[in-house]
Amino acid sequence: xxxxxxxxxxKQRVTKGLDDNFMRGAVRSAQxxxxxxxxxxxxxxxxxxxxxxxxxxxxxxxxEHLDYYLHQLSEKxxxxxxxxxxxxxxxxxxxxxxxxxxxxxxKKIAKSKSMVTEEISMNEALEELGCDVVETDxxxxxxxxxxxxPPSHIVAPALHKNKEQIRDxxxxxxxxEKTEKPEExxxxxxxxxxxxxxxxxxxxxxxxFAVAESGSFALVTNEGNARMVTTLPETQxxxxxxxxxxxxxxxxxxxxxxxxxxxxxxxxxxxxxxLTGPKQSEEGDGPEEFHLVIxxxxxxKILGTEFQExxxxxxxxACINVCPVYRHVGGHAYGSIYPGPIGAVLSPLxxxxxxxxxxxxxxxxxxxxxxxxxxxxxxxxQLIAHRRNIIEEDKKGSLAEKVAMKGxxxxxxxxxxxxxxxKMAPILSTPFSSKNQIRKGLGPLKHWTESRDFPKPANExxxxxxxxxxxxxxxHDVRKH
Amino acid sequence: xxxxxxxxxxxxxxxxxxxxxxxxxxEHLGCEVDFPETQTCCGxxxxxxxxxxxxxxxxxxxxxxMEDADYVVGISxxxxxxxxxxxxxxxxxxxxxxxxxALKEKSYELTQFIVDVLNIEDVGASYQAIATYHTSCHxxxxxxxxxxxxxxxxxxxxxxxxxxxxxQDCCGFGGxxxxxxxxxxxxxxxxxVDHIEETKANLLLGADGSCLMNIGxxxxxxDKQVEVKHIAEILNSRGDR
Numbered sequence: 001x002x003x004x005x006x007x008x009x010x011k012q013r014v015t016k017g018l019d020d021n022f023m024r025g026a027v028r029s030a031q032x033x034x035x036x037x038x039x040x041x042x043x044x045x046x047x048x049x050x051x052x053x054x055x056x057x058x059x060x061x062x063x064e065h066l067d068y069y070l071h072q073l074s075e076k077x078x079x080x081x082x083x084x085x086x087x088x089x090x091x092x093x094x095x096x097x098x099x100x101x102x103x104x105x106x107k108k109i110a111k112s113k114s115m116v117t118e119e120i121s122m123n124e125a126l127e128e129l130g131c132d133v134v135e136t137d138x139x140x141x142x143x144x145x146x147x148x149x150p151p152s153h154i155v156a157p158a159l160h161k162n163k164e165q166i167r168d169x170x171x172x173x174x175x176x177e178k179t180e181k182p183e184e185x186x187x188x189x190x191x192x193x194x195x196x197x198x199x200x201x202x203x204x205x206x207x208x209f210a211v212a213e214s215g216s217f218a219l220v221t222n223e224g225n226a227r228m229v230t231t232l233p234e235t236q237x238x239x240x241x242x243x244x245x246x247x248x249x250x251x252x253x254x255x256x257x258x259x260x261x262x263x264x265x266x267x268x269x270x271x272x273x274x275l276t277g278p279k280q281s282e283e284g285d286g287p288e289e290f291h292l293v294i295x296x297x298x299x300x301k302i303l304g305t306e307f308q309e310x311x312x313x314x315x316x317x318a319c320i321n322v323c324p325v326y327r328h329v330g331g332h333a334y335g336s337i338y339p340g341p342i343g344a345v346l347s348p349l350x351x352x353x354x355x356x357x358x359x360x361x362x363x364x365x366x367x368x369x370x371x372x373x374x375x376x377x378x379x380x381x382q383l384i385a386h387r388r389n390i391i392e393e394d395k396k397g398s399l400a401e402k403v404a405m406k407g408x409x410x411x412x413x414x415x416x417x418x419x420x421x422x423k424m425a426p427i428l429s430t431p432f433s434s435k436n437q438i439r440k441g442l443g444p445l446k447h448w449t450e451s452r453d454f455p456k457p458a459n460e461x462x463x464x465x466x467x468x469x470x471x472x473x474x475x476h477d478v479r480k481h
Numbered sequence: 482x483x484x485x486x487x488x489x490x491x492x493x494x495x496x497x498x499x500x501x502x503x504x505x506x507x508e509h510l511g512c513e514v515d516f517p518e519t520q521t522c523c524g525x526x527x528x529x530x531x532x533x534x535x536x537x538x539x540x541x542x543x544x545x546x547m548e549d550a551d552y553v554v555g556i557s558x559x560x561x562x563x564x565x566x567x568x569x570x571x572x573x574x575x576x577x578x579x580x581x582x583a584l585k586e587k588s589y590e591l592t593q594f595i596v597d598v599l600n601i602e603d604v605g606a607s608y609q610a611i612a613t614y615h616t617s618c619h620x621x622x623x624x625x626x627x628x629x630x631x632x633x634x635x636x637x638x639x640x641x642x643x644x645x646x647x648x649q650d651c652c653g654f655g656g657x658x659x660x661x662x663x664x665x666x667x668x669x670x671x672x673x674v675d676h677i678e679e680t681k682a683n684l685l686l687g688a689d690g691s692c693l694m695n696i697g698x699x700x701x702x703x704d705k706q707v708e709v710k711h712i713a714e715i716l717n718s719r720g721d722r
Contacts, residue, residue: 014662014664014665015664018664018665018668324650324651324653324669324672325662325665325669328665328668328669329665361657361658361661361662362662362665363655363658364618364651364653364654364655364656364658364659364666364669365529365618365619365655365656365658366618366619366622366651366655367618367619367622367623368618368622368649368650368651370622371622384528384529384531386531387529387530387531388531388532388533389531390531391530391531391532392531392532392533392534397531401530402532405526405527405530405532405535406532406535408522408526408527408532408535409524409527409532409534409535409536409538409539410538411521411522412521412522412524412527412538412539412542413521413535413538413539413541413542414521414542415518415519415520415521415542415546418521418522419518422490422493422494425494426494437698437701439702444660445660447659447660447661447663448659448660448663448698450663450667451663451664451666451667451670451671451699451702452659452667452670452695452698452699452701452702453697453698453699453701453702454694454698455495455496455694455697455698457494457495458494458495458496458497460497461493461494461497462488462492462493462494462497462500462501462516463488463493463516463518465497465500465501466500466504466516467518469504
């Protein structure tokens with residue numbers, strides 16, 4: 001499965017994450033910064049909730065009419081002289097791109113940041129052809145230099161690394177001799193990348209949003225690398241997930257504002273580039289040849305299901321930036337190039353529960369993700385829906401849990417059984433407790449008491465206190481209103 | 482005003498003082514409190530684990546138990562939120578859905594009820610302590626009760642309330658999450674306990690027994706000298722006991 005990263009077992013990946021103090025420090029400080037920036041950028045608008053509602057409506061309308069807008073987009077692109085390919089699978093997408101590259105006899109390919117090409121492992125496919133594929137987004141470039149370390153975040157792919165680690169990567173792989181100052185590191189990478197842009201024959205970009213009405217593609221960056229990728233090479237290939245589309249420029253304006261504010265707390269990023277087809281006769285620059293690859297890869301099977309809202313995602317990573325689970329385990333622990341809450345929702349949908357059964361449980365359902373999502377995806381509810389599917393449709397729950405939950409349902413659905421259970425609680429727990437705390441629990445409590453004490457049930461339950469109190473006929477101290 | 486108390490599992494079995502205080506407090510504020518004895522659990526453990534068929538049975542039982550109540554007041558934000566969610570379990574059963582909505586409309590969390598329904602902010606409490614307050618996620622984000630506990634605590638004589646840093650962060654409870662993903666949960670609750678320690682408060686307050694059980698359990702394991710109490714206990718302290 002291409003989007004999969006890291007060790008096979010979720011538990012191993014989590015342990016690895018929890019043990020990595022460097023990573024956790026880097027993630028903690030990045031999260032803090034991004035959360036603050038996002039909050040002030042949202043407050044600045046004054047009516048953030050109205051913007052969110054608008055964002056949700058735009059995404060909902062677009063996804064409900066996805067076939068219409070994709071058709072409009074592809075007609076426009078074709079009119080402008082571009083080529084359009086609908087890829088049902090990752091393999092089909094890669095095959096098409098490889099054929100374009102082969103037909104151009106291209107050896108060097110410059111890429112701007114794209115999660116969908118990560119999802120379909122396009123770089124590996126092109127490298128098999130013998131191509132030199134260069135990532136030009138600074139974060140992606142760092143990871144590529146670090147022996148293809150996978151991204152741990154969808155906006156800031158190298159978020160798990162601190163500046164000292166980045167300095168070491170550049171020193172070991174590229175002979176860098178300066179300090180860990182971000183400016184020096186960035187300048188060094190810029191110089192290296194400049195050479196790559198000039199020699200690349202094919203440029204590959206992702207797509208933040210396609211604009212259906214004009215057949216344009218908006219790319220949102222802070223480094224300007226997407227502009228270089230789309231102006232210097234003769235051939236441009238743009239790869240988009242099939243849901244990354246808006247009807248027109250007015251809607252683009254709104255979703256881009258939501259994206260930049262929610263993602264990095266900026267009113268606008270340094271560069272927002274919109275490109276329309278190959279170079280036209282009256283134009284001075286741009287690619288001679290343009291290819292659009294629209295990737296389905298599991299998306300259409302989400303349409304019409306209770307998970308359709310997951311396709312509303314604009315990949316801002318705000319949910320990742322507030323997620324406390326992500327903060328502690330890091331992106332790699334999710335085992336998918338889509339980490340955090342949206343990754344836990346999306347990965348099992350694009351792949352399956354066999355691969356990603358654990359992810360919907362990697363959440364305390366605190367709802368921070370839902371609260372922050374700029375297009376109001378009810379992320380924590382989608383995680384519960386996954387859990388329900390795993391239990392009720394996919395029948396993948398553990399037997400012990402199933403028995404326990406059946407028992408729970410019967411107990412909590414019956415007053416008598418419930419009261420019996422609450423009466424038994426203090427008696428059953430007595431042998432295991434010291435003072436008022438249980439330090440070593442059994443069964444499901446075992447994991448709890450590995451790190452926490454568990455309270456000993458009170459000797460007299462509330463309900464029996466209340467009953468006795470009523471019998472005694474307590475005089476109420478009633479304040480008059 | 483007639484109030485039916487929703488005690489919740491943890492309140493019934495573990496945090497008995499919270500329930501007792503809630504009864505006395507509501508009576509002090511002029512309410513007539515009854516306790517529908519056949520009430521059970523809200524069903525949240527099953528619901529959040531994906532066992533929605535089982536939850537439906539629990540929900541039906543609770544809807545029936547509380548049908549005659551004028552107001553249902555619960556001492557835990559997340560359990561009250563679960564009651565508010567019942568309607569979604571009956572998307573295809575309009576009869577039960579309507580009954581679930583009726584229950585939702587009369588169900589409140591304790592502090593929410595005092596501030597929004599009784600319109601009282603000063604309950605006449607006094608308590609000497611330096612306290613910090615944990616805002617539980619479900620109560621704050623999902624039930625939407627954000628200000629009520631603070632409005633009430635600010636009026637408690639003798640109580641110094643200190644802001645909890647990163648108070649919006651989850652304590653790591655999350656129901657079965659604390660057991661299923663106990664190592665991640667441990668890191669989250671540890672972070673919470675560190676923040677509580679930073680405040681130098683000697684009392685941690687909250688309005689949700691599950692969070693208090695989680696944070697309190699970690700405080701006890703780490704031998705920290707911070708007392709943990711439900712907000713009802715403080716609001717029911719009037720210096721005369």
